[in-house]
Amino acid sequence: MLSEPTNALAWISLGAGVISLVVAFLFLGSVLKEDMGTPRMKELSNAIFEGAMAFLNRQYKTLAPIVIIIFIVLFFVPAELFTHGDPEAAAQVTGLSGRLALPVSFLVGAVASAFAGYAGMVSTTKANARTTNAARTGIRKALSISFRAGAVMGLSVAGLGLAGVSALFLIFKIPAIINSFAFGASAVALFARIGGGIYTKAADVGADLVGKVEAGIPEDDPRNPAVIADNVGDNVGDTAGMGADLFESYAATAIAAMVIGGSVLKPAGMAMEGVLFPLMIGAVGIIASIIATSFVRMPSEESNPQAALNMGLWGTNIITAVAGFFVAKAMFGDVAVGIFIGIVAGLLTNVAIGYITELYTSYHKRPAQEIAEASATGPATNIIKGLAVGLKSTVYPVLVIVIAIWASFFFAESAGDANGIAGLGIYGIAMAAMGMLSTAGMVVAIDSFGPVADNAGGIAEMAELGPEVRKNTDKLDAVGNTTAAVAKGFAIGSAALTALALFTAYAQSANLVETGIDILNPIVIIGLFIGATVPFLVASFAMEAVGKAAFEMIAEVRRQFKEIPGLMEGTGKPDYARCVDISTRAAIKQMVAPGMVAIGTPVVVGFLLGPLALGAVLAGGTAAGVLMALFMANAGGAWDNAKKYIETGKLGGKGSENHKAAVVGDTVGDPFKDTAGPAMNPLIKVMGTISLILAPVISKYSIFGKMFE
């Protein structure tokens, strides 16, 4: 155990974060050294790169005023509010440096998130043609390039997260204050997820419905005017959106765990250990991820690329668990095992949810096959069945999450009780979240690999490289679909645990621990209802946005097919830029309303109905948000794979009536799984980070809050 408060450990975690960024930079360099192939491939890759950059630029430009406004507001929030009457802490945040703590942390969080987005996007969009080119000679090197490109994103996300939290902690010392770093990350993640989700699906739905269904041309056919927008969308949604999402989870969880650890372990004289341990687990996870990237390699051309990625994932998990045990032991002595079990619970939750996601969405399993079979009676029965599968798929993940909560709480609480530390259980839950997220570097790497492989296939098709190249990229793409499902489960599970950690930290910060948040109090029931409604409303906005944007896209693609002479014959050139522009404009415009609902609800409820109601909003929002996220992600995945199942030649194969029905289901599933579903994660987290910022303020000022106390 640490004999006295020490910052040395925070310097270590800062170092680990920086190492991660250096490795990411080296990976990026090694990717860029590869050859891009033919001029046509370069041209296509550049079009995708430029489309992606154009979107990111416009997105961040739109966010800038919001970030600046919040920055200014935070400047006027006195940082002393977050020191809970601790005079020593309060002394550290007086004067200008105190004034700057909140806004600067916020700004760093927002900028770091944007930076991670750019880094990942550059890397994946620069790697696509290079992967295609490597696939011309074999799959081994193609996997290596695409995985390294993904690892740039993964290591940037984890590295920026850990380095950011560590550095701000070294500067401002008080975890509750640097929580505004997480808030900055949240704000960007929310819009990145929603905007990216709208972009990708507007393009995808437009490209599919007109190109594949009406014109009867294959996926990624260069004649399809929406094909570049579609390929940009893969990056914008899966890479930038997912990266921002997990960056947020990472930052919010680390800080919430630090806040909880500092307060729970204070009476035992281990406040500093409690605060620093989450950073240490972060450092362990990052080093484990870096080491495990070297496990991701195919021994021969015939090996299974999935096995290579699994090696990376399992390697990270095992190294983190083993090293985490010794770190816990060194820092906590007798209570170490109780806390360590929480970390293991977090790691296992990840594995279990990934497996369950696979079960409900893979076309090797019954649920997706049953959806395919239901297509025999048309699109309506396909959709009814898909909705049923999605609804049912929520049960096991929720059971996994509640068992993780139970186990991490119970063992930490018991260890605490045996050693005279009261209330250690909630630290156990927070460390389950942190354990899960410590592997984010690897999870994001194998997730971001997906869009690269997907794009590589698209470029192979558009550059007409022949079927053997496409076969190699298709193999990688299929693996990418599985890893995407795993990452989606990871994102939801970690968001759930992060939201719970934020909820607990909020309750501490709002002084609600002693009084409790009693559901028998009508204001709490009211808060629960309001909180549970928010995910429905945000999902509605997201669905509607895709509907509208896709409508425009469909009209544009139809117009081009009609008005551009020789387009179908391949003699006329489609206007790709116009489609890219439609997706971009729609995404930017439509991301604002749902984002405002997510940010506005805690503010309005907090100031109007008070801290109890706001606590209930978080609980209700988290429960409903997690369920809706699972429902929509899994229904969408299952529809997608039901269609793919038919495309393997089953039940009539491509072009049959069954297939047409399955395409309708897949199209409905697109905004479900890639827009509305993923929006739930940042939604529940952003509500938590804002509430944590608001807590000290609203516990003093609220209009009707006192009435129900």
Added chain:
Amino acid sequence: MLSEPTNALAWISLGAGVISLVVAFLFLGSVLKEDMGTPRMKELSNAIFEGAMAFLNRQYKTLAPIVIIIFIVLFFVPAELFTHGDPEAAAQVTGLSGRLALPVSFLVGAVASAFAGYAGMVSTTKANARTTNAARTGIRKALSISFRAGAVMGLSVAGLGLAGVSALFLIFKIPAIINSFAFGASAVALFARIGGGIYTKAADVGADLVGKVEAGIPEDDPRNPAVIADNVGDNVGDTAGMGADLFESYAATAIAAMVIGGSVLKPAGMAMEGVLFPLMIGAVGIIASIIATSFVRMPSEESNPQAALNMGLWGTNIITAVAGFFVAKAMFGDVAVGIFIGIVAGLLTNVAIGYITELYTSYHKRPAQEIAEASATGPATNIIKGLAVGLKSTVYPVLVIVIAIWASFFFAESAGDANGIAGLGIYGIAMAAMGMLSTAGMVVAIDSFGPVADNAGGIAEMAELGPEVRKNTDKLDAVGNTTAAVAKGFAIGSAALTALALFTAYAQSANLVETGIDILNPIVIIGLFIGATVPFLVASFAMEAVGKAAFEMIAEVRRQFKEIPGLMEGTGKPDYARCVDISTRAAIKQMVAPGMVAIGTPVVVGFLLGPLALGAVLAGGTAAGVLMALFMANAGGAWDNAKKYIETGKLGGKGSENHKAAVVGDTVGDPFKDTAGPAMNPLIKVMGTISLILAPVISKYSIFGKMFE
């Protein structure tokens, strides 16, 4: 105020319930006196009647063993558990009469629910051809017959509910014990709603997809083999299902309000007033409903039938409010106004939710029209838009419900505080629920009128009576669709308030009021998550059941079209009975699993995780259940009307590509709005009534419950 405990008031409410039943009987007689028309009409009506009876018989036969098992289990639960250490009360339930209190109340509840189902079903299925016959000469008399038929159901439901509660209270004296009457009603309602919902939609989807879409014959065409099953389904779902649902709400709310009133008002010496007031409001509402049935008349053939029904509804609301005020004043003196505001809040909630439902589902309004417009790009965009509308439609009803909770709590609590009565607020909330449900007689009447009008149109079509008759029945049917939407909103809103009243009564019974149910306790979070998942699972079962049953039905209808010679030409006769049988078998078989989930969850959670977790399950289940109910009901209604909007000739009209896309949306919406959505109401209530029964037991015995206290 009552000077001493008196049973006189319970005799009055018993009398009001009996009067209601007598009036229902007289209405039934007056309907049966009417002429049924041509032999063909009689034949069709009889086929529907027999199909409906066959279903009810099989349903109740299937439920009988479940009811008997629960009866036996309850026989061994000592009634003393429900007397909360009150020696006087305990003395009343010793010996055999004590042993019988729970099981007998349960059995009476189950049998009364079944009886109401039969009464309503006989009346509506006997009235359909009579309404058609009246429509041959005009609409005025047709409305009168179909409304009287509906009123038989409405007055039976309210009358049996009020008479049953009153009589059992006079016999067993202790509200917490006769709660098993509500449990009996719940158990039947759950299966009736789910079974009825599966029946009606299997038939409807089958009839529509093959008949209308594939064979291109109109709705209710006698050549369609599923047409009789479809018409039976209208009664089974809308009349029997809705009736059982509201009977349950009525019984559960009345008893929960009595339990809460008895406990909250006991310290003020007004326990008996608190117990009896809900019965008095029930009596007021029933008498108001009976009086207002006389307002439902069309002055001339040209009047608006909707206006006639509105007169009935508004009349009931206003009479109940005015009379309720004087009853409250007489019983509670100074605190009367505070409690009375709760009743008004309940009545207004009904009006507001009805209006909002109309806003999101009527084809005169934008949401349904936008869905119709989204059909231009095919079924996928139609469905995406419909899902978005359904998700968004949850927001205002939830706001209405939380405002009703807030207002009814606040004013009652303040009135209590001013008069030294602590905790009167929750009685205010319970009385909001009771106020809303006191008008159930009229609401069920105008709801059950719908299927009669619908069937009457079907018979006109099948008996080939010509367009002028169909025009009259269509007018009534359109009104029926509106009243159905109003009733659906009523059912959801009242289920929400009923569930909250049950939740509060549960907390009292499980001795959780002092400790509270603190969401910061991990076991409560776990309970919230589990509770919120149950509606998703039950909805999944319901959707899947319809999918499966519709699949069989479609295959059968296709087979008949193919194998029966001359069927399309009208020379061959379809085998109606086979289709009726498929729906019946499917409904009976598939209602069991979701029912068991609903009943099993509270039992398992209660005994495993204890009373705190179970309380959280109720809260989480109620919030998620209400949201899912609103989402599914409104999405389904909006899809239905989007299709109808196109059928009025807009956007290409019937037979256009737009129409085909809209039919797919309507078909997806069918199990949403008529199976899975309505199943949410009994689900959240049955979880509450079981928990209330379990409360005293699990607060003593639970495996892990103590761990988290």
